[in-house]
Amino acid sequence: xxxxxxxxxxxxxxxxxxxxxxxxxxxxxxxxxxxxxxxxxxxxxxxxxxxxxxxxxxxxxxxxxxxxxxxxxxxxxxxxxxxxxxxxxxxxxxxxxxxxxxxxxxxxxxxxxxxxxxxxxxxxxxxx
Numbered sequence: 001x002x003x004x005x006x007x008x009x010x011x012x013x014x015x016x017x018x019x020x021x022x023x024x025x026x027x028x029x030x031x032x033x034x035x036x037x038x039x040x041x042x043x044x045x046x047x048x049x050x051x052x053x054x055x056x057x058x059x060x061x062x063x064x065x066x067x068x069x070x071x072x073x074x075x076x077x078x079x080x081x082x083x084x085x086x087x088x089x090x091x092x093x094x095x096x097x098x099x100x101x102x103x104x105x106x107x108x109x110x111x112x113x114x115x116x117x118x119x120x121x122x123x124x125x126x127x128x
Contacts, residue, residue, distance in 0.1 A: 024050045025123030026092070028113045033101070039066060040107035044100045044128070046115070052091040055116030056100060058083045064106035071098050091118075 026048045033041040046056055058065075063081040070076035073090025076083060083102055092098045102111075115122045 025126075026050070026053055026115045028126045028128055030111060030128045032107055035107065038105055040104050042102045042104060042107065042111075044102060044111070044113070045097050046092055046100065046113075047097040048092045048094055050094060051117050051122050052093045053115045053122060054087055054091045054118050056085045057114045057116075058085075058100070058102060059112040059114075060104065060106070060109050061112075062106045062109045064104045064109050065102055066105060067103040069101040069103075071100060074098075074100075076100070086116075 026046055028044060028046050030042050030044045033043050035041075044056075044058060046053060059082045061081065065078050065080055065083050068076045068078045068083045068085075070085055071090075074085050074087045076085040083100070085100055111128050113126045113128060114124075
């Protein structure tokens with residue numbers, strides 16, 4: 001009986017230790033796709049290895065966002081100092097990457113990216 005209890009406690013401890021690894025924060029990168037007449041097109045790629053992402057917000061303190069292109073199945077709105085993307089039926093699931101495109105007048109502006117699951121935030125803010 002004692003060995004069964006120890007085995008059970010070992011399994012529970014292993015699950016608790018492995019849980020943060022299994023629920024990794026989304027990853028995000030940016031790169032310049034094109035530059036013309038003072039406007040730069042940035043590709044912002046979001047990859048997920050944990051919980052599905054249903055929302056992405058990209059904030060820009062320099063307020064240089066002039067337009068955006070949302071991926072298929074997503075909607076987006078540009079506010080100048082932020083771009084917000086949301087989906088109900090096409091989330092970024094584990095092992096997938098989705099590209100968001102931002103048109104900006106400041107190609108080197110640091111961007112703060114946050115993620116949202118179906119109802120709650122996922123991970124912290126990423127600065128790219």
